[in-house]
């Protein structure tokens with residue numbers, strides 16, 4: 001299959017590293033390679049770069065830079081917040097509330113807590129994928145220590161009113177954590193105004209490197225460390241800092257802050273154009289998640305009667321990378337828990353694609369993607385006919 005260039009539409013899985021980030025990381029490795037704990041000038045240079053990145057990250061979420069702790073990514077930040085906070089404060093309660101559509105880093109942290117005697121309540125979202133504050137409130141009990149609800153869902157893209165959820169948590173003496181990996185650098189966040197006590201973020205979803213992220217922890221909120229060693233990151237997360245990664249995160253953060261507003265407008269336009277081209281040309285397609293209140297570049301579409309994995313592969317053959325509504329593990333497909341929680345049947349979930357747009361995408365990409373999707377869906381729906389039809393000349397003609 002010939003195609004002029006590949007089109008990447010899986011930015012919620014990861015993003016290409018911005019060249020400006022690569023350059024900053026190169027400089028960090030080549031010139032500021034010192035250990036930030038060293039007293040000499042190499043150490044001081046490295047410490048300065050570390051502080052600089054911390055200030056960048058803090059500024060984008062309206063936080064104090066002392067409250068930013070670098071981690072190995074979003075997963076570790078979620079683990080540290082949820083397990084670390086509950087372990088540290090278990091004398092004050094034994095109940096945790098999360099939503100049922102959290103990322104596995106949160107779901108499995110809650111599961112670890114369950115195995116250690118905590119009680120976990122999973123609150124269901126609305127059919128548009130929104131986790132509602134009043135539903136959280138109904139789940140709160142006297143022993144509720146922590147409420148953790150993601151800012152926006154990584155599959156359907158729906159954005160939650162986390163300010164309202166934080167308010168409910170605080171009214172009942174609980175602390176509020178949010179997994180903001182999908183919104184950090186994409187939509188504005190103020191931990192001060194929203195009343196967020198802990199927030200997880202990751203570099204590789206915002207054109208930074210993989211393996212680095214951060215946890216914001218409001219002063220006065222204490223967590224148990226889950227890693228032991230030196231004095232780095234206020235001993236909450238010891239070990240010599242991943243300086244090139246942290247510099248990459250800081251640079252990616254600055255770029256996102258500068259470009260966030262215009263990029264959000266641009267991505268919404270591209271996304272809406274893609275959806276209207278697809279929905280105008282195909283029957284039986286539905287847009288999952290909230291119709292307006294969603295991350296700028298996210299589309300999550302069910303193509304009834306089409307195997308999502310087959311469509312994904314058809315697009316991949318044309319150089320277009322997307323992801324599907326199911327996790328393929330050891331040959332069998334399991335429908336996404338997010339899609340089934342918002343009310344899709346397993347068949348519908350397995351007929352779903354997620355397309356997430358980003359910095360490198362243009363209107364030309366969108367037009368080509370729409371064209372290939374429309375063509376492939378028509379072909380795959382036709383293929384689903386009885387076997388005789390598939391082997392007929394008619395099918396051969398369509399496939400050729």
Ligand SMILES: *Cc1c(COP(=O)(O)O)cnc(C)c1O
Pocket residue numbers: 012013072073074075076103105150153154179181182202203204205211212213
């Ligand atoms: C990607 C992602 C994570 C995990 O972050 P890593 O840096 O890959 O560990 C956690 N939560 C959400 C919502 C994500 O999208």
